[in-house]
Amino acid sequence: MAENxxxxxxxxxxxxxxxxxDLYALIIDRYQKKLIRYVNNLIKxxxxxxDVVQESFIKAYINLNSFNIEKKFSSWIYxxxxxxxxxxxxxxxxxxxxxxxxxxxxxxxxxxxxxxxxxxxxxERCLKNIPLLYSEPLSLYYIDEKSYEEISDxxxxxxxxxxxxxxxxxxxxxxxxxxN
Amino acid sequence: MSxxxxxxxxxxxxxxxxxxxxxxxxxxxxxxxxxxxxxxISSVVVSTFLVGLIRFSLRTHGPMGQYRFDQMISNFPxxxxxxxxLGLIIGIWLIRQYDFSYKKNPWIIIIGFILAIIIGGYIIDxxxxxxxxFQYGPMRGMMGNxxxxxxxxxx
Numbered sequence: 001m002a003e004n005x006x007x008x009x010x011x012x013x014x015x016x017x018x019x020x021x022d023l024y025a026l027i028i029d030r031y032q033k034k035l036i037r038y039v040n041n042l043i044k045x046x047x048x049x050x051d052v053v054q055e056s057f058i059k060a061y062i063n064l065n066s067f068n069i070e071k072k073f074s075s076w077i078y079x080x081x082x083x084x085x086x087x088x089x090x091x092x093x094x095x096x097x098x099x100x101x102x103x104x105x106x107x108x109x110x111x112x113x114x115x116x117x118x119x120x121x122x123x124e125r126c127l128k129n130i131p132l133l134y135s136e137p138l139s140l141y142y143i144d145e146k147s148y149e150e151i152s153d154x155x156x157x158x159x160x161x162x163x164x165x166x167x168x169x170x171x172x173x174x175x176x177x178x179x180n
Numbered sequence: 181m182s183x184x185x186x187x188x189x190x191x192x193x194x195x196x197x198x199x200x201x202x203x204x205x206x207x208x209x210x211x212x213x214x215x216x217x218x219x220x221i222s223s224v225v226v227s228t229f230l231v232g233l234i235r236f237s238l239r240t241h242g243p244m245g246q247y248r249f250d251q252m253i254s255n256f257p258x259x260x261x262x263x264x265x266l267g268l269i270i271g272i273w274l275i276r277q278y279d280f281s282y283k284k285n286p287w288i289i290i291i292g293f294i295l296a297i298i299i300g301g302y303i304i305d306x307x308x309x310x311x312x313x314f315q316y317g318p319m320r321g322m323m324g325n326x327x328x329x330x331x332x333x334x335x
Contacts, residue, residue, distance in 0.1 A: 029189060066204075
């Protein structure tokens, strides 16, 4: 498995599909942290976010043969997670828990990333006050560092709409964060 | 959290190893794409012909007074309109399943699809293809019944 650490997602997926299903664990390790944070921004519930990500990885595995290897796997898995999260959010629409004590344990040096984490946490705090329509593209752009094209693929909206929503989100966020 | 993260990998991989999560074969998705395409083409063909039929029915009766208009309304095959609208809706929904569709403005796709069907229906009506189909084709019996109750074939 070690020799595949440098491989791209798409190369690993091809191997999972054709010869070595165990390599799927590598894909899960690469994405689970980012995806849990992404889902938590959407549904504001840590435990449910973990469940959504787990279900999404299973769903992705079942439908792995529908993935077009010439496209980006990250957009594909984010799309699946997005759908799962939105379905769950609709199911529990009345519940509006708050985002609190969101922290990941990591082997990385915490001090080294402190400043970056502080910014991300501040952004996440502001994001929870913005309507989902705007907060989702904004978090994908700034926190998950996705391009407009990738966000378009994940949310299935035209790139122009992505740009418009991000611009509006920035304005809303500026107002909200400056007040706080 | 890290324990839970490990659990995700373990849980998913366990399900795969135990055969609870099985990858669907490629043929499943190929067939799905083919069926979607057939559905899309069918809905376009049905909608186009029905738009042609609606135009044909209106033209058969021609400009008229209230009496003839009432007759036309009572004899008009309204189910074709419902079927045409249904075909349009299904067609648009099927188009939205394709990857390229969300990159375009949805209104452009919807309006484009409707325009294509109306123009297609107009062309079919103008070329007389629907007349041939209704008089000699499989719809002869159905249209014969409608025309007997109504105003007859185009004069």
